[in-house]
Amino acid sequence: MSIHSRQISRRTMLAGAAALGLTSTLAACGGSDDGDSGESSGPVKLTYWSWAPNMEKVAAIWNKKNPDITVTVSKQGSGAETLTKLITAKKAGNAPDLMQAEYQSLPTLVSNDVLADISKYIGDAKSDFAEGLWDMVTLGTDAVYGVPQDSGPLMFYYREDLFKKHGLSVPKTWTEFAETARAAKKAVPDAFLTTFSANDPGLFAGLSQQAGAKWWTVDGSGKWTVGIDDAATKQVADFWGGLVQEGVIDNQPMYTPAWNNALNKGTHLAWVSAVWAPGVLVSSAPDTEGKWRMAPLPQWKSGDNVTGSWGGSSTGVSTDTKHAEAAVKFARWINTDPEALAALVKEVGIYPAATKGQSGDVLTTPAFFPNQKDFYDTAAEIAATTATAAWGPNVQTAYTSFNDDFGSAAKSKKESQFASALATMQKKTFEDMKKQGFEVTEA
Amino acid sequence: MTSTPLKGSDRTAVGPLADGTGTAQTVRPSRTGRRGRSAPYWFLVPALVLFAAFTVIPIGYAIWLSLHKVKIKGIGLGSGAREQVWNGLGNYTDVFQNSEFGHSVLRAFGYGLIVIPTMLGLALLFALMLDTPKARSAPFARLMIFLPYAVPGIIAALMWGFLYLPSVSPFYYLLDKFGLPQPNLFDGGNLYLSFANIAVWGGTGFNMIVIYTALRAIPQEIYEAARIDGASDLHIALKIKIPIVLPSLVLTFFFSVIATLQVFTEPMALKPLTNALPSSWSPLMAIYDSAFLKSDIYGASATAVVLALATFVLSFTLLRISDRYTREDAA
Numbered sequence: 007m008s009i010h011s012r013q014i015s016r017r018t019m020l021a022g023a024a025a026l027g028l029t030s031t032l033a034a035c036g037g038s039d040d041g042d043s044g045e046s047s048g049p050v051k052l053t054y055w056s057w058a059p060n061m062e063k064v065a066a067i068w069n070k071k072n073p074d075i076t077v078t079v080s081k082q083g084s085g086a087e088t089l090t091k092l093i094t095a096k097k098a099g100n101a102p103d104l105m106q107a108e109y110q111s112l113p114t115l116v117s118n119d120v121l122a123d124i125s126k127y128i129g130d131a132k133s134d135f136a137e138g139l140w141d142m143v144t145l146g147t148d149a150v151y152g153v154p155q156d157s158g159p160l161m162f163y164y165r166e167d168l169f170k171k172h173g174l175s176v177p178k179t180w181t182e183f184a185e186t187a188r189a190a191k192k193a194v195p196d197a198f199l200t201t202f203s204a205n206d207p208g209l210f211a212g213l214s215q216q217a218g219a220k221w222w223t224v225d226g227s228g229k230w231t232v233g234i235d236d237a238a239t240k241q242v243a244d245f246w247g248g249l250v251q252e253g254v255i256d257n258q259p260m261y262t263p264a265w266n267n268a269l270n271k272g273t274h275l276a277w278v279s280a281v282w283a284p285g286v287l288v289s290s291a292p293d294t295e296g297k298w299r300m301a302p303l304p305q306w307k308s309g310d311n312v313t314g315s316w317g318g319s320s321t322g323v324s325t326d327t328k329h330a331e332a333a334v335k336f337a338r339w340i341n342t343d344p345e346a347l348a349a350l351v352k353e354v355g356i357y358p359a360a361t362k363g364q365s366g367d368v369l370t371t372p373a374f375f376p377n378q379k380d381f382y383d384t385a386a387e388i389a390a391t392t393a394t395a396a397w398g399p400n401v402q403t404a405y406t407s408f409n410d411d412f413g414s415a416a417k418s419k420k421e422s423q424f425a426s427a428l429a430t431m432q433k434k435t436f437e438d439m440k441k442q443g444f445e446v447t448e449a
Numbered sequence: 450m451t452s453t454p455l456k457g458s459d460r461t462a463v464g465p466l467a468d469g470t471g472t473a474q475t476v477r478p479s480r481t482g483r484r485g486r487s488a489p490y491w492f493l494v495p496a497l498v499l500f501a502a503f504t505v506i507p508i509g510y511a512i513w514l515s516l517h518k519v520k521i522k523g524i525g526l527g528s529g530a531r532e533q534v535w536n537g538l539g540n541y542t543d544v545f546q547n548s549e550f551g552h553s554v555l556r557a558f559g560y561g562l563i564v565i566p567t568m569l570g571l572a573l574l575f576a577l578m579l580d581t582p583k584a585r586s587a588p589f590a591r592l593m594i595f596l597p598y599a600v601p602g603i604i605a606a607l608m609w610g611f612l613y614l615p616s617v618s619p620f621y622y623l624l625d626k627f628g629l630p631q632p633n634l635f636d637g638g639n640l641y642l643s644f645a646n647i648a649v650w651g652g653t654g655f656n657m658i659v660i661y662t663a664l665r666a667i668p669q670e671i672y673e674a675a676r677i678d679g680a681s682d683l684h685i686a687l688k689i690k691i692p693i694v695l696p697s698l699v700l701t702f703f704f705s706v707i708a709t710l711q712v713f714t715e716p717m718a719l720k721p722l723t724n725a726l727p728s729s730w731s732p733l734m735a736i737y738d739s740a741f742l743k744s745d746i747y748g749a750s751a752t753a754v755v756l757a758l759a760t761f762v763l764s765f766t767l768l769r770i771s772d773r774y775t776r777e778d779a780a
Contacts, residue, residue: 086742093744114744117521119528145526204724228524262722264616325528399525402742406728413724438743443521 049074050332054104055092057084060353061106064340067349075332077104086402089114096120096326103327104337107152108319109142110211110401113222115322116151117399122325123149127334134342134360138394143320145397146224152320153337154359155350158280159389160212160313163287165275166299166377168194174275176301180245183304187254190275197273201256201265202246204416207408209278212314214239215393217306220449222398230439233449234404235432240425241306247424250416257416266290278303280316281357281385284372296376302388311391318359357385364389399444404435515540515751540751549729550752554759556641557731561709563645564652569701571649572656576694577686579657580664591661595654602651606718609647614722635723647715652708656701663697664690699771703764710760713737732756 054065054077062079069076080102082088089111095101096118107115115121128150132140135154143152164176172193177183187199203209211221217238223231233239249255256274258264268274269291277283287298303313321337323330340346347363350356358364369382378384398404411430415423432448439446518536522529544550575594579587597605613634615621624631634643667690675685691698713733720726720734728742729735736756740749 090741090744113526116526117530118744119530123527147526149527205721224524230525257724259721259724262614263611264614264722267616400743402744406738406742410727410729413727417724442519442525444525445523 049076050329052077052103052327052329052333052336054079054106054336055082055088055102056080056106057082057088058106058354058356060355063353064346064349067345068336068339072336075329075336077336082106086405089402092120092324093118096324099326101324101326103324103329103333105322105324106155106319107322108317109315109395110208110397112143112151112320112322113145113397113399114401116145119325121151121322122327122330123151124153124323124330124334124337125150127331128153128338131338131342134362136359136361136390136392138392139318139359141394142397152322153334153341154318154320155341156318156356157359157389157392158212158282158315158317158357159385159392160209160216160278160280160303160316161283161385161388162301162303163277163279163283163298164301165272165294165297167297168272168275172275177304178302179308180304180306184245184249184254186276187249188252191254194273194275197275198256198268199254200274200276200278201258201260201268202250202416203258203260203265204409204413205259205261206316207405208316210242210408210412211395212280212316213278214242215314215395216303216312217242218393220396221404222396223449224398228445230398230444230446231449232398232432232436232439232446234435235428236449239428243424243428244421247415247421250419250424251421253419257419261290270294281389282317282355284374284381285355288374295374298375299378300375300381300384302384312393313388313391315392315395320359357389398435398439400435400438400442403438404431407431407434511750512754514747515754518747536747540748541755543748544752544755547752549727550732550735553729553732553735557710557712560641560644560648560712560731561706563641564648564709565702565705567645568649568652568705569656569698571653572701573660573691573694573698575653575657576660576664577690579661580690581682581686583682591658594657597651598654600651602714603718605647605651606715609643609650609715610719610722613643613719635719635725637725640725644712644715644719648708648712652705656705659701660694660697663694667693702771703767706763706767707760710756710763 052075054061056079061081065077065079082091085108092101092105092107092115101120105120107121112121125148131153139154139157143154144150162177168174169176172190174186174189174193175182177186183199190197190199214221219233219236219238219242221232221234221236221239223233225231246255250257256268265274269277269287270293272294277287279286283300284298287294302311305312321341323333323337327333340350341358342360342362344362344366347358347360348368350358351363351368357369363369364382364386369385371379371381375381408427408431411427412424415427436446436448516536516538517533518539520532520534522532524530578584579591584590600608612618612620615631615633621631632639634640671689672685675689680688711733712731716726716730716734717737720728720730728738732752733756736749736752739745739752
């Protein structure tokens with residue numbers, strides 16, 4: 007009984023503390039709002055939600071140069087949770103002026119009226135970006151919902167030393183990739199070329215884009231089409247399912263202690279990843295510095311030259327902002343100005359989306375790849391071949407289904423299960439859109 | 450919270466009583482009476498305000514949300530694309546038609562069937578052992594058994610996750626060294642045992658302390674009388690101690706049932722490590738998934754209301770059963 011009452015009294019105290027905290031935050035909000043509405047008097051104040059580390063250092067450069075527009079960075083968590091937070095903030099009428107938004111979240115944010123159409127203020131920013139990237143922020147319409155910030159073109163990373171040791175060749179096509187996987191298994195029976203991770207829908211989406219998949223499309227009359235189980239994606243799912251069934255590709259998820267161990271010890275000889283992979287390898291496989299090499303992603307048809315992307319985000323302006331023009335000015339500056347791009351590379355560690363940010367001397371060879379001096383030259387060539395992704399308003403439903411259904415398919419190690427997982431992913435995504443009231447058909 | 454209204458009602462009882470007995474003094478008591486009548490409400494105000502702000506209003510809002518849904522208009526992009534409309538009990542029928550949620554509830558029950566008997570059995574056993582006169586270094590042992598409870602659940606889950614993964618676990622290393630079979634702890638039924646192990650490891654200490662405290666409250670004279678009658682320590686434990694601490698056992702049982710229905714931390718922390726855990730493994734994970742990943746707060750609210758009601762009904766039924774049982778026992 008004594009434990010019980012003590013528990014309650016502590017809970018009440020916490021609630022009291024929370025109430026006090028809340029009131030002071032509310033008061034703070036009210037204060038800053040008042041300041042903002044005084045349009046002509048004093049500088050414009052903008053808040054910017056971002057999860058990237060050190061983003062405030064880049065904003066500080068802007069603030070020094072533009073005393074009339076002050077940007078304050080507010081740190082957020084990344085991924086789906088931030089998306090929900092943004093939607094909730096919009097409902098409450100206090101979404102931030104500026105936000106970092108992943109490409110696949112854009113349709114969801116636009117559908118929830120969080121992102122404003124900034125085409126009125128954006129000018130000729132389009133020319134600063136590769137066409138594939140720009141299409142992702144327009145959603146194929148005349149509107150513009152953000153300025154691309156970073157991109158994650160897919161590449162093939164392999165252990166140069168181990169490939170040489172076991173006489174493995176770097177695959178140029180997916181057929182060769184399968185042969186290399188078999189050869190690797192033969193050479194080192196307890197190792198795998200790489201794994202199929204059911205925890206990373208973003209990678210699967212990127213691989214499907216490379217094959218030409220269009221998961222969501224919308225026509226002029228506003229009718230959506232869900233085509234997750236289209237021929238291209240089926241090809242990708244069957245390919246990986248076949249290799250997992252054969253036992254030459256691992257079925258365990260990425261980003262686990264076991265996976266780190268496999269990369270570090272060399273029981274995974276390669277990794278299909280994006281341009282940001284060196285940053286991951288530094289912490290996941292610290293003992294392998296200088297042993298990796300990057301090559302273009304294997305192709306479906308020999309002679310082709312196309313890649314997909316994994317990750318990447320844009321800077322959007324919210325519909326709640328009272329200073330859309332100022333916000334767009336900042337969004338354009340941070341993603342296209344040479345000084346800002348240099349700071350983004352140096353401080354934030356991103357691979358810039360702007361074409362001019364991908365060349366030049368700002369991007370120095372990653373310290374983890376001292377053996378590949380032309381890392382970023384190759385990366386820029388690959389980035390230029392990125393296929394456009396087609397995202398829809400319920401990406402998260404598809405992603406959750408990928409986790410669950412491809413998870414059990416990977417666990418079963420049966421190719422047929424991969425095919426049925428894809429069909430389930432299509433069905434769940436389609437039905438969810440239909441239930442929400444979208445006009446939608448299946449491809 | 451309970452203490453505030455009790456104190457308040459004591460005062461109101463005193464006021465009128467003083468009025469009734471002291472008829473001669475008419476002015477002063479009535480003044481104190483008036484002040485006395487309003488006083489309890491002032492004492493109640495802080496609790497009521499907090500209770501309303503952090504319990505009643507959020508629950509009310511969740512219920513209101515659970516009766517609505519979003520309707521998409523046209524292409525579903527831009528302003529005015531979404532409209533919140535009345536959905537009646539639509540979200541609730543969805544909850545009951547949703548087989549994923551049903552499965553998550555069944556999984557929680559399966560998990561509870563392993564955790565609760567094991568954890569409470571061990572807690573009772575340890576409490577009884579610590580309570581025997583022969584127990585040596587009891588304070589130290591008590592601390593050691595309690596210590597895992599002080600480890601935050603998320604850290605415990607991550608730590609056990611490491612120990613469960615074959616390529617990084619020292620246990621697997623030893624199993625490998627001695628040529629013993631290496632079970633997959635994330636597969637099928639083993640998964641339940643793996644989670645149950647974390648819960649038992651973390652929860653036994655707390656329940657043991659609750660039971661042990663009840664044991665310490667038993668007057669020593671009863672034991673002396675039993676010993677004179679020739680009862681052994683085992684007899685005393687079975688015939689005297691367990692019946693007397695039964696209310697504590699019932700209490701810990703309720704805590705455990707509720708904790709089981711709300712299991713979240715362990716499966717959430719271990720989910721990224723394996724293919725075997727769907728995103729709606731436990732009921733709370735299913736709610737989290739629809740609220741914070743799929744941004745469907747309406748469906749999530751309905752599911753949460755159903756889970757809360759089910760927990761309430763289950764607790765109430767169990768309480769009635771145990772109440773009847775203990776009363777019959779006493780009679």
